[in-house]
Amino acid sequence: MSSDELPKDLSSDELINLYKKMLLIREFEQRITKDVGRIKSPLVHTYTGEEAIAVGACAAINEDDYITSTHRGHGHFIAKGGNINSLMAEIYGKEGGICKGRGGSMHVADFSKYMLGANGIVGAGPPLALGVALASKMRNEDKVVLTFFGDGAANQGMLHESMNLAAIWKLPIIFVLENNMYGWSTPVHYATPIKDLSLRAQGYGMKGLTIDVNDVIEVYKTIKEAVDFARNGGGPTLIECKTYRWGGQMTMDADKYRSTEEKEEWKKKCPIEAYKIKLIKSELIDKAFIQKIEEDTLEQIELSVKITKKSPKPDTNTVLDDIYKNPMNLGGN
Numbered sequence: 277m278s279s280d281e282l283p284k285d286l287s288s289d290e291l292i293n294l295y296k297k298m299l300l301i302r303e304f305e306q307r308i309t310k311d312v313g314r315i316k317s318p319l320v321h322t323y324t325g326e327e328a329i330a331v332g333a334c335a336a337i338n339e340d341d342y343i344t345s346t347h348r349g350h351g352h353f354i355a356k357g358g359n360i361n362s363l364m365a366e367i368y369g370k371e372g373g374i375c376k377g378r379g380g381s382m383h384v385a386d387f388s389k390y391m392l393g394a395n396g397i398v399g400a401g402p403p404l405a406l407g408v409a410l411a412s413k414m415r416n417e418d419k420v421v422l423t424f425f426g427d428g429a430a431n432q433g434m435l436h437e438s439m440n441l442a443a444i445w446k447l448p449i450i451f452v453l454e455n456n457m458y459g460w461s462t463p464v465h466y467a468t469p470i471k472d473l474s475l476r477a478q479g480y481g482m483k484g485l486t487i488d489v490n491d492v493i494e495v496y497k498t499i500k501e502a503v504d505f506a507r508n509g510g511g512p513t514l515i516e517c518k519t520y521r522w523g524g525q526m527t528m529d530a531d532k533y534r535s536t537e538e539k540e541e542w543k544k545k546c547p548i549e550a551y552k553i554k555l556i557k558s559e560l561i562d563k564a565f566i567q568k569i570e571e572d573t574l575e576q577i578e579l580s581v582k583i584t585k586k587s588p589k590p591d592t593n594t595v596l597d598d599i600y601k602n603p604m605n606l607g608g609n
């Protein structure tokens with residue numbers, strides 16, 4: 277099946293939802309990089325340009341399958357069904373945030389959505405995924421874990437130890453490598469001597485695939501296959517998704533290490549725009565419907581701004597609350 281064909285296993289609503297989710301991630305980040313009233317925009321690592329990966333990947337798993345995230349986690353959080361009101365409030369350090377304002381942008385987690393958390397430690401997601409996948413297997417649960425990480429993290433020992441153990445124990449993990457071409461300011465070709473990072477899978481006797489189009493459908497199809505394989509006891513797969521972050525490493529990054537031409541070239545390959553054209557061609561949506569989706573998206577985001585502004589700052593006396601609560605009460609309150 278070419279990536280031009282829409283997958284038959286997704287309904288029209290599900291296909292349109294992929295577009296809605298990508299747009300929500302994009303517009304949400306546009307909004308948080310602007311000030312909210314008199315509150316200055318916080319430092320954030322944006323996912324803009326990479327939306328097809330989180331959205332395509334999360335569409336390929338069940339609601340009660342797990343994901344782990346990175347320091348660039350807004351996209352993963354939204355794609356897994358997290359609520360943007362509590363995401364916005366968290367980013368602004370408010371009590372109404374998903375972690376009651378204690379984590380901020382880099383530490384968003386929603387156990388009720390099986391989103392096990394974003395993390396400021398590069399490469400720390402895969403070992404968490406390993407533990408959860410092992411626990412699930414031992415409990416005979418029918419679960420799959422997606423672990424997202426970057427090309428920089430691909431050179432961290434934690435990832436390699438996790439891939440090795442996952443392969444030996446045939447754990448149901450999909451290693452989703454988001455190759456956005458840079459680990460902070462270091463180009464991937466400078467840090468890594470191979471063209472496709474998925475080749476790394478060979479060293480662990482697992483399948484490795486590279487998706488070099490920034491395309492939500494291609495991501496969905498490839499990951500779905502790996503998910504089915506993992507669910508049937510086949511073990512892990514490494515999937516490299518080539519993409520590009522449109523913004524700097526984070527909002528305060530001067531971003532002098534990338535040329536304007538390079539950035540513009542990638543912007544022409546916008547995954548949201550490309551998918552919109554595909555949906556129009558397939559007659560699933562028309563221009564009026566797109567406009568409605570855009571309006572609804574912006575309305576939803578402005579509501580989250582309002583809620584965030586109203587939410588109080590956390591009481592400093594409660595700073596240690598929840599720190600030692602049993603974090604494995606997954607799926608509960």
Ligand SMILES: Cc1ncc(C[n+]2csc(CCOP(=O)(O)OP(=O)(O)O)c2C)c(N)n1
Nearest residue numbers: 348396397398426427428429456458459460
């Ligand atoms: C263990 C560790 N080493 C270094 C850093 C500093 N650091 C933060 S982000 C980053 C780049 C990570 O690149 P990559 O894994 O490709 O993810 P991306 O930022 O491109 O999404 C680095 C080196 C860190 N946070 N943690």
